[in-house]
Amino acid sequence: NSGFKVLISIPGSATYPPPAGIDIDAYVEFLRGVAALGPDAIEVWNEENIDFEWPAGEIDPTSYVNNMLAPAYNAIKSVNPNVMVVGGALAPTGFDNGVNAWSDSRYLAGMAAAGAARYMDCMGVHHNAGATSPYATSGHPGGGHYSWYFKPTMDLYYNTFGGATKVCFTELGYVSPDGFSGISSQFGWAANNTVEQHAQWLAEAVDIAASSGKARLLIVFNVDFTGYDPNGDPQAGYAMVRPGGDCPACDALRR
Numbered sequence: 001n002s003g004f005k006v007l008i009s010i011p012g013s014a015t016y017p018p019p020a021g022i023d024i025d026a027y028v029e030f031l032r033g034v035a036a037l038g039p040d041a042i043e044v045w046n047e048e049n050i051d052f053e054w055p056a057g058e059i060d061p062t063s064y065v066n067n068m069l070a071p072a073y074n075a076i077k078s079v080n081p082n083v084m085v086v087g088g089a090l091a092p093t094g095f096d097n098g099v100n101a102w103s104d105s106r107y108l109a110g111m112a113a114a115g116a117a118r119y120m121d122c123m124g125v126h127h128n129a130g131a132t133s134p135y136a137t138s139g140h141p142g143g144g145h146y147s148w149y150f151k152p153t154m155d156l157y158y159n160t161f162g163g164a165t166k167v168c169f170t171e172l173g174y175v176s177p178d179g180f181s182g183i184s185s186q187f188g189w190a191a192n193n194t195v196e197q198h199a200q201w202l203a204e205a206v207d208i209a210a211s212s213g214k215a216r217l218l219i220v221f222n223v224d225f226t227g228y229d230p231n232g233d234p235q236a237g238y239a240m241v242r243p244g245g246d247c248p249a250c251d252a253l254r255r
Contacts, residue, residue, distance in 0.1 A: 007086070007219065008034060009043035009124075009170055011053060022055065024068050032075040035083050041217075043124050043170055044072045045088035049107040051100045053091070059102050061110030064088075065119065073119040084216075087116060089124030089170050092147035104147070108160040117164035122216045125157050126171040127205075128238070131189050133197075134205040141189040148189075150205050158214040166216040172205055173221035173238040174198045180237060182230045190237075199248035202240070206253060220249075 012027055031042060047053040048064050073085045096103035102110075108123075116123075127150055132139050134150030146152035150172075157167045177183040178195040202220060209215035221238055228236035240249040 005040045005217075007041040007043060007084075007170065007217070008039050009046055009086075010034065011046035011088075024071070027068070028071045028075050031072050032079055035076040035079040038080060039083060041084035041086055041121075041168075042072075042076055043086040043088060043168075044069050044120070047091040047126070048088050049102045049104055050091045050093065057099050059099070059107075061102070061107045061116075062114040065111055065114035065116045069116060070119040084121045085119070086168050086170060087111070087120040087123040087165075089126045089168075092126055092129065092153060094145050094147065105156060105160075108157060112160050112162075117161045120165060122166045122168040123157055123161065124170045125153065125167045127153050127169065128171055128173040128175070128221060129189065130174050130201060131193055134201055134208055141192075150201075151208060154209065154212065154214055166214055168216050169205075169209065169218040171221040172202070172218055174201045175234055175237040177234065177237055179243040180228050180230065180234065183234055183237065184229070184231050186232075187234055187237075190234075195242060195248055199240075199252040202249050203252035203255065220253075 010031060012022060034042060045068065049059060069087060076083050076085055090104040090107055092104050093101060094103050095101045096106055129148055130150060131141055132149065137149055137152055138144060140148035142148045146156055154167060174193060175187060175190045176193040176195045176198040177191060183191055206218060209218050220240060222235065223239065224241040225235040225239045228234050241247045
């Protein structure tokens with residue numbers, strides 16, 4: 001009623017019975033029911049290229065497309081053709097042992113080969129490990145892998161499908177430990193990210209996405225989370241609303 005758009009990202013448990021790991025038929029029927037409620041968009045699963053989200057040893061883009069994405073697309077559109085279907089955003093990673101994870105680049109290529117573009121209105125993307133301006137293509141403390149950088153990531157996801165589908169950033173964030181007591185070694189690449197950079201980079205990423213012709217939507221992760229573990233997950237460090245209640249990113253994005 002307030003004019004907001006609603007995108008619902010719907011994952012499930014990778015250990016859900018039956019023994020095969022995921023009851024895909026039940027999942028698809030659940031999405032059919034959600035579509036009937038009239039959301040603007042549904043994202044079909046989440047980070048299905050890693051074993052935190054998909055059963056180890058069963059990670060397979062062809063299986064995802066044929067057995068989950070295509071049936072989900074058809075189920076959703078049969079109930080409400082106006083609901084946007086978003087391909088599940090992958091975990092941005094170069095790690096690939098074929099069992100516990102596939103690199104997102106190889107998984108994307110497999111999705112494209114399986115005809116995924118026919119069964120989604122856009123491809124979900126996550127980018128949450130930036131430590132440089134989104135205009136940059138080098139200089140990240142983590143190295144030169146494309147996933148550290150905004151524009152190379154967007155270009156990879158768009159170009160893999162040959163322009164047949166746009167990308168949807170369902171999780172875009174820059175973490176800054178400013179205002180908190182340090183940051184875990186897992187996020188050490190972000191130790192020097194300032195809150196001013198956090199705000200500036202979010203605004204720049206929006207500008208790049210909006211002018212690229214490649215992106216259909218972008219969701220900032222996150223607005224106002226308050227949980228922060230200096231030895232683990234620093235979710236509040238991604239928040240636009242900072243510990244003192246100020247919001248530099250709000251001003252940057254408002255321009």
